[in-house]
Amino acid sequence: MDDRPRNLREMLAEAKDNSELMVDLAYASLFFGDPDMAEEVGSLEAQMSELVQDMRGVCIMAVRNPRDSEGMSSVLQVISAIERIANDAVDIARIVTHKVGIPAELVADLSEAEEVSHRVLVSEGSHLAHRALSAHELPVQTGMRVMAIRRERTWITDVDGDLVLVPDDVLFLRGSPDGIRRLRELAAAEPWIPPQIVDDPFVTDLDRAVDVLIEMKNLSEVAVGLAYSALVFADVGLAAEVRHLEDRLDEMKDRLETWVLRAASDKADPSLLRGLLHVSQAAEDIGDQAQAMVWMIEQREDVHPILGLALGDSDDVVVRFPVAPGSEADDATLADLQLAIEPGFTVLAIRRGGQYLYRPRGRTRVLANDELIASGPDEGRELLALRCGWRLVDPDGDGEMELEPVTRIG
Numbered sequence: 001m002d003d004r005p006r007n008l009r010e011m012l013a014e015a016k017d018n019s020e021l022m023v024d025l026a027y028a029s030l031f032f033g034d035p036d037m038a039e040e041v042g043s044l045e046a047q048m049s050e051l052v053q054d055m056r057g058v059c060i061m062a063v064r065n066p067r068d069s070e071g072m073s074s075v076l077q078v079i080s081a082i083e084r085i086a087n088d089a090v091d092i093a094r095i096v097t098h099k100v101g102i103p104a105e106l107v108a109d110l111s112e113a114e115e116v117s118h119r120v121l122v123s124e125g126s127h128l129a130h131r132a133l134s135a136h137e138l139p140v141q142t143g144m145r146v147m148a149i150r151r152e153r154t155w156i157t158d159v160d161g162d163l164v165l166v167p168d169d170v171l172f173l174r175g176s177p178d179g180i181r182r183l184r185e186l187a188a189a190e191p192w193i194p195p196q197i198v199d200d201p202f203v204t205d206l207d208r209a210v211d212v213l214i215e216m217k218n219l220s221e222v223a224v225g226l227a228y229s230a231l232v233f234a235d236v237g238l239a240a241e242v243r244h245l246e247d248r249l250d251e252m253k254d255r256l257e258t259w260v261l262r263a264a265s266d267k268a269d270p271s272l273l274r275g276l277l278h279v280s281q282a283a284e285d286i287g288d289q290a291q292a293m294v295w296m297i298e299q300r301e302d303v304h305p306i307l308g309l310a311l312g313d314s315d316d317v318v319v320r321f322p323v324a325p326g327s328e329a330d331d332a333t334l335a336d337l338q339l340a341i342e343p344g345f346t347v348l349a350i351r352r353g354g355q356y357l358y359r360p361r362g363r364t365r366v367l368a369n370d371e372l373i374a375s376g377p378d379e380g381r382e383l384l385a386l387r388c389g390w391r392l393v394d395p396d397g398d399g400e401m402e403l404e405p406v407t408r409i410g
Contacts, residue, residue: 012310022089028117102275126188134161144175223290239294324389335362343380
């Protein structure tokens with residue numbers, strides 16, 4: 001890391017972004033069966049280790065009296081949780097690098113996910129080369145958003161629209177799998193062949209375990225997103241939802257392990273089931289780390305204010321917007337809104353009537369007075385607010401944004 005963050009707030013934001021990137025790349029390496037992508041996770045782990053060591057050193061130096069130590073302990077707990085999540089990503093990637101058995105059915109199910117990660121090399125003479133990233137409008141053209149760029153041995157995780165792409169840049173993106181073909185055309189990359197399901201009489205029984213594991217993956221990612229939201233908003237209700245998800249992940253892991261042990265005797269090559277156990281362990285531990293982060297909120301312990309600032313300042317910010325009656329979002333399905341494309345936000349949960357609907361699907365209909373909890377790029381926050389019927393204003397000029405209703409015409 002040549003340009004290392006200079007303060008704890010920046011380091012926390014980078015650590016959060018990098019850990020999420022590592023998880024995305026780890027699952028994508030399974031999806032594509034790509035050892036190179038899995039190796040990228042290991043490369044990021046080395047950077048993460050240095051970052052974690054620096055953050056812990058800063059925390060120790062910042063403690064000058066017992067009162068400081070109480071608040072700083074919350075920061076250290078979040079740092080440890082982020083580090084463990086990064087380690088879980090490495091464990092997932094090792095399924096590919098160490099050639100641990102993985103059922104083809106799991107890969108096929110990953111290919112049908114609403115969002116996937118992808119890795120593409122920018123070639124000389126391609127449409128992407130020698131032009132600013134913003135000129136390509138990739139979220140509109142492909143439904144995918146650049147999370148990071150590797151340029152030679154340097155990682156660029158704070159991706160700006162003015163950044164000019166050059167040949168041999170490696171882009172790491174997340175979004176709809178439907179956009180992969182167009183993306184690779186723009187980069188002049190080789191065509192991509194989707195994973196093929198193997199014709200196996202065992203597939204019917206195996207589907208049960210795979211479906212449970214895919215749900216574990218989804219729930220663990222939602223748990224982490226909600227944990228960051230709970231820290232940003234100091235929300236006890238969100239913290240309770242994280243605990244509920246962690247309990248569900250524990251139960252699902254127990255069921256999956258029992259099923260795999262029973263199914264192994266029926267499988268011609270039971271070694272292919274090992275990957276299921278590895279992924280389930282990692283997904284369950286990611287849920288554990290999400291719960292560890294919100295424990296302080298649940299216990300009403302002092303939480304250092306830098307956590308809310310840093311987690312709100314990362315590449316993907318967490319926002320919480322109510323849905324105004326008559327707004328564009330009112331009575332629309334998430335599929336109709338296509339928020340993942342424009343403004344590039346993922347809805348983590350919908351709060352309705354005092355309860356949370358987490359990981360809502362495209363067919364979920366948004367209603368007036370719902371509250372959307374979503375994560376996405378900071379530059380898309382104003383547009384998301386507008387689609388929910390609000391303008392973001394700064395009446396005091398101090399950076400504290402407030403919601404002002406939009407008057408709709410017609």
